[in-house]
Amino acid sequence: MIVNILTSIHVVFSLIAIGAGSNVLFGLLAGKLAEKWTVTFFRCSLAASVAGLLLFAGHLSLTQWLAMISVYMSGAAVLGWRKFHLAGVWRSICAFSTTIVLSLNFLLLTTQAFEHIPALKALAPTLSEPAFLFSQLLEMAFFVALGMVAVGRFRDNQVALLGH
Numbered sequence: 054m055i056v057n058i059l060t061s062i063h064v065v066f067s068l069i070a071i072g073a074g075s076n077v078l079f080g081l082l083a084g085k086l087a088e089k090w091t092v093t094f095f096r097c098s099l100a101a102s103v104a105g106l107l108l109f110a111g112h113l114s115l116t117q118w119l120a121m122i123s124v125y126m127s128g129a130a131v132l133g134w135r136k137f138h139l140a141g142v143w144r145s146i147c148a149f150s151t152t153i154v155l156s157l158n159f160l161l162l163t164t165q166a167f168e169h170i171p172a173l174k175a176l177a178p179t180l181s182e183p184a185f186l187f188s189q190l191l192e193m194a195f196f197v198a199l200g201m202v203a204v205g206r207f208r209d210n211q212v213a214l215l216g217h
Contacts, residue, residue: 056108063104064165067158070097074155081148081203084210086134091151095127098154102127105161116161123157126150148207149200156196163188 073094080087102120130150133143167173167185177185 059104059108063101063108066097066101066104067161070094070101071155071158071162073097074151074158077151078155078199078203081151081207082199084206086139086147086207091134094151094155095131098123098127098158101158101161115164119157119161123154126153126157130154145204145208148204152196152200152203156193156200159192159196160189163192 073090076090077087077094080090102123105116105120108116127150130147133139133147133150137143139147164180167177167180167188173184176182
């Protein structure tokens, strides 16, 4: 029963995090950080990560590794945002870390899709087949590119605000 509850918590908070994180990313691409969406994104990502860590307590799985990386990257983004007030390099760290956390949420969603959607499961039953690996690689490349654009636009907005 506890596994079903943790799985539900993980899925619900992951989906909310993806929705909120998408809004945050669009804001970053416009050079802004929407506080309400950002708080929701990091809270839900953290809840999903903690649930994911607790789900597989017996061994260290890919889900747990991704959850741990997500927690650390969230920490870097929040530190840059709240502690260092997006000053200097912390503005770029916040933007890129936020994008990476969103990408990890998407990676987990894609993994779940390959595990539970029959057509995708047929393409990659063990999650080591080329179809799955290619989808993960393509997804990561997409988010790294988005992260680089977000860093540039978010940083450029700071320069514009300072009048340089």
